[in-house]
Amino acid sequence: MRDTTAPEVVVRRLALYLRVLNAASLDDQEYISSQELGERAGISAAQIRKDLAFFGEFGKQGVGYEVQFLQGEIARILNVDRPVHFAIIGAGELGIALARYTQRRRQLEHGYPFWLSGLFDVDLEKIGQLVDGATIEHVDALPERVKQKGIRMALITVPAAAAQNAANSAVSAGVRAILNFAPARVSLPANVRLHDADVTLDLHHLAYFL
């Protein structure tokens, strides 16, 4: 079903292209050339044509890409052509900031695909508190919420020592993709996708270029 031959970097760039297309679509722009798409995404036009070729033929010679069509196609490829329900596990500062951020993005941007459908913690003092309309629940409620809301992704924002447990809870509840903000490696079954989002890794990566 899924064409998995596209390299990770191409998938990453698709998300950048979609961001530009969303903005162009909001401006009622009908067509976009690979040159313009490239300038606005910070990628060369040749790279864009090469990236898109992994997935099909989307442009017309001399006209470029139809904005809404390409927007829809990339959204479909990235599985964001319908709401993606996600949970945040860990209602500390970072978890709450990410909850608010994604809630606000969804209010501001028509079609923002990521729906916060659960915010969890183990701290009894936090449970029941409201964060921009989301109620903090005990992590024991996760399996029920995953079934009820169709949650497929989880953001882990617990301390390092609790990350593996949080990830285990998410996986046994049926979550299939995890974005791990905790500064700890977690081990997961091969059928669960894991990305590291620890900002300290980003800082190290960036420092290399100083």
Next chain:
Amino acid sequence: MRDTTAPEVVVRRLALYLRVLNAASLDDQEYISSQELGERAGISAAQIRKDLAFFGEFGKQGVGYEVQFLQGEIARILNVDRPVHFAIIGAGELGIALARYTQRRRQLEHGYPFWLSGLFDVDLEKIGQLVDGATIEHVDALPERVKQKGIRMALITVPAAAAQNAANSAVSAGVRAILNFAPARVSLPANVRLHDADVTLDLHHLAYFL
């Protein structure tokens, strides 16, 4: 001076190896095999040996790597063998969460290299407020603070519409590496390194694998 032949993914993995080595060093572990390092970093032993070969010969046949030696070498390669002073531009929720997070990491982890040396905003109501010991200052103070504290990196956590301005301020103040959390592309001179850290890009990337 800088060996720039190492691919981005290798640099990224170095940060993961360093995280494992820091933990091993804390446990007073003297040697680590590529197998153990691999298991703890979630990378194959063969990949680790290949990655490290970009930078030199660090292991001893049959003994593995000396933990403190390899830790020091990787820290040196990543330029984190001395404090890296950074600023956060944008004291909204995400900026404050990241300020607190990095301050706390530095308190908890001996040798955590990233020092928050400035937190900036343009909102006059925020200026003067304290965030875990850091005072929110007006962004106009950035050039002075960059010189005074030796700030080399900046995290941009302003709204999308303000991202380019914030980046311009950082660059003209002398910052040479930027981690952009705003959901907007910014253009920078070629000698400034830019990484995108917009969580929405991570979410799209992850959703592809659903």
